[in-house]
Amino acid sequence: MTLPASFLRDAAHVIPAERRFDDATSTLAFGTDASFYRLIPKLVVRVESEDEVVALLKLAQRDRVPVTFRAAGTSLSGQAISDSVLIVLGDNWNGREIRGEGTQIRLQPGVIGAQANAWLAPYGRKIGPDPASINACKIGGIVANNASGMCCGTAQNTYHTLAGLRLVLADGTRLDSEDPTSVAAFEQSHPALLAELARLGRETRANTALAERIRHKYRLKNTTGLSLNALVDYDQPLDILQHLLVGSEGTLGFISAVTYDTVPDHPHKASALVVFPSVEICCRAVPVLKRQPVSAVELLDRRSMRSVQAMPGMPVWVSGLSDSACALLIESRAATQSLLHEQLAQIMASIAEFPVEQRVDFSEDPVVYNQLWKIRKDTFPAVGAVRQTGTTVIIEDVTFPVEQLAEGVNRLLQLFDKHHYAEAIIFGHALEGNLHFVFTQGFNSAAEIARYQAFMDDVAHLVAVEFGGSLKAEHGTGRNMAPFVELEWGSDAYRLMWALKRLLDPNGILNPGVVLSEDSDIHLKNLKPLPAADDIVDKCIECGFCEPVCPSKGLTLSPRQRIVMWRDIQARRRAGEDTRELLQNYQYQGIDTCAATGLCAQRCPVGINTGELVKKLRSQAAEHGKTADWLADHFSTALRGARLTLAAANGARKLLGAPRLARWSTRLKQASNGALPSWTPAMPQPLRPIPFNGASADARPRVVYLAACVSRVMGPAFADREQSSLLDKTRALLEKAGYQVIFPEQADSLCCGQPFASKGYAEQAEHKRQELIAALLQASRGGLDPIYCDTSPCTLRLVQDLGDTRLDLYDPVRFIRTHLLDRLTFTPQAEPIAVHVTCSTQHLGESQALIDLARRCSSNVVIPEGIHCCGFAGDKGFTTPELNAHALRSLKDAVQHCSEGISTSRTCEIGLSSHSGIDYHSLVYLVDRVTQAKATA
Secondary structure (H helix, E strand, C coil), X not given: CCCCHHHHHHHHHHCCHHHEXXXXXXXXXXXXXXXXXXXXXXXXXXXXXXXXXXXXXHHHHHHCCCEEEECCCCCCCCCCCCCCEEEEECCXXXXXXXXXXXXXXXXXXXXXXXXXXXXXXXXXXXXXCECCCXXXXXXXXXXXXXXXXXXXXXXXXXXXXXXXXXXXXXXXXXXXXXXXXXXXXXXXXXXXXXXXXXXXXXXXHHCHHHHHHHHHHHHCCCCCCCCCHHHXXXXXXXXXXXXXXXXXXXXXXXXXXXXXXXXXXXXXXXXXXXXXXXXXXXXXXXXXXXXXXXXXXXXXXXXXHHHHCCCCCCCXXXXXXXXXXXXXXXXXXXXXXXXXXXXXXXXXXXXXXXXXXXXXXXXXXXXXXXXXXXXXXXXXXXXXXXXXXXXXXXXXXXXXXXXXXXXXXXXXXXXXXXXXXXXXXXXXXXXXXXXXXXXXXXXXXXXXXXXXXXXHHHHHHHHHHHCCCECCCCCCCCCCCHHHHHHHHCHHHHXXXXXXXXXXXXXXXXXXXXXXXXXXXXXXXXXXXXXXXXXXXXXXXCCCCCHHHCCCCCCCCCHHHHHHHHHHHHHHHHCCCCCHHHHHHHHHHHHHCCCCCCHHHHHCCCCCCHHXXXXXXXXXXXXXHHHHHHHHHCHHHHHHHHHHHHHHHXXXXXXXXXXXXXXXXXHHHHHCCCCCCCCCCCCEEECCCCCCCCCCCCCCCEEEEECCHHHHHXXXXXXXXCCCCHHHHHHHHHHHCCCEXXXXXXXXXXXXXXXXXXXXXXXXXXXXXXXXXXXXXXXXXCCCCCEEECCXXXXXHHHCCCCCCCCCEECHXXXXXXHHCCCEEECCECCCEEECCCHHHHHCCCHHHHHHHHHHHECCEECCCCCCCCCCCCCHHHHCHHHHHHHCCCHHHHHCCCCEEEECCHHHHHHHHHHHCCCEEEHHHHHHHHEEECCCC
């Protein structure tokens, strides 16, 4: 199928070229979501406004072009992919309006769920849905899938907490249910549609058997098919319409805003893990707990606990549990601690009669609490981490009536054995009878596909027919369960769903094949290959959890997309295809624009650091080993060259003026094909080398000051109001606190190796690292003295794999909070301060500590939303400035009222200053400014 020329021509007038993608790299990259399906779109369009969506829908309607809407692409059932036109949300869908002290919130569909909760946190509120993917999934997908989660149940999902909806129908008509003018206009323009909705509602409510079936089905968690409960719960056609859109998975319209009635987010919580000797006993406790003040009850079968029992921090007794054991992870929350304690006593008393094999009693200790939830959260990635390369991880979610939960669990276990899924595990939201089961599946042969088909047929019959449950509790129908909707619902309800689909999308252009499909084998088609690519990334399940923290997402590729592309290139290479063009495209999109900071690993369920793959590829392509050797051996000479370069740039600025130099350097960069860096007003001035000073014979405690090479070379920018160097400022602060500052000998020849590692020269990088460690051991008297490193990326590189080496290494945040707080008196300033938490600070676990220190220094601290990595990445800000600019594209608006920004990386601060309109400095500048030495220091 090719797209009509008229559609392509007119779409080009609506969407600029830089937001339209039809090249092989981009379409393949967007051809995957978190499911096990792949469809390659003919065209990917990034939309930035509702007007653009309306215009595209009108064109699609005219030319009968199928379209699919996509927010984050974390969908598990194949509902966010297309082989036609994929409409992806851009940056400008992050609006919010908080109402009534947080009791309501209006959100655009591009808002990440966790961000909405962060906005509501000061009010003690949150949105009702709490899917496991809340840190990555967006509101558009949460509404379109009627997502729920561990604490949400059925009462707090989008359907039941919906206060208003703004939508665009398939014909391009807009409707805002909260705007009387919009409602009146819609009633004038679409009377027939509203009349038909009213009629279908009346007929459904009058059909006693069907109405009762619908009510019964939604007593359970259920996202199979369309939301027919709208027809029995409401009689006004506008209410029916907006509730039909919930859970419609983009098949009935586009959701451009939603208003939620929020729910309380109680601050006091505790969790317990109770292990029962059998599934039957465990499941008998669930209805009892359902009547207690619990916020979550998670079931884990013995297989799921076995999958995580060897992980660090797991209780030692987990490995000794009996084969029939089954556990409940119980959480309770309350507004006050005293009420929480009353609830905990009530809960434990209610299940006291049940025999218990092991248990961890209720704990409010965050360490214990988080460890218990880690057991639950690690089960899914544990299966993913041990799967064979080439197979995928499938997670299904079904609902059994709670009173039949034990039988349902045991019957599922029998199906695992029948179809030889020995690795499969079961866990889930027990209060709702909602079970997730995870298994690995290959799709590389007809036999494997047939095994999957037979298994799913048995599961569908077991859940939908024998138990009257839900085949999809919260992951959405997608194309995965579309063939089974009629089996679960019956012919009357199924015909009603088709009637609604044809009423709202008469030409079938909205996400065809999803939720409702006339193809009984659609769940067995377009299965996603996961070929071997590299051991570093072969465990990737393409969930997309990594994407929100990636600085290149939206500029080129995200970590998920880098892996998708590399898998495809390797598969084509093995098949003997010519991959030169793909490799050429991948060089820029996959390698050159990757910051390789590894934040993706923190979000990845299986811990994949895509940056490590990129570094490996850079290493394989590294062709200047002798040059790297020379630079490593003559590092002080290299630094002299860097100082001369900065001096020349500064001289050119004095001669030409900053505006003219900026213009000329941009032209030179373009003319040199990126070989020459761009000059910006934030470019540092050069610093002189550090004069080595020996230790003094005084009683002051010693600290070894490791100044990073960038700190030794790069002084303040010419226009910076702070003209003291980081070196001088740090030394002054340490001495103010009563320390004697010691520098390592021959400091200018030392380097942690990071510049070499980032370029792919691992051998030279490790040589410099070991050389520096030896110098630090000498300077610190064998590790006796603490070592202060003024740049967090260098600290991170040094502390990794230290082994038995006795070095007491600190980044600025950790040293200040552990060594200086009792030596300094803080007087907070009133001027607002912006805080940038660098990638290395996040890896070091000092993020919150940095924010806390900033709040000691200023009564007004701003943490810009959505900026996780600045994209400067060592020298990328000079060589690939578009990465830095893209990563910080929202920074200026977020910090426009701040007087200064702080961070812990000199190079990051260059990019931050360039794109914010304010000066960014190291944390020590702020701390020095607001502190005085205590008399006891």
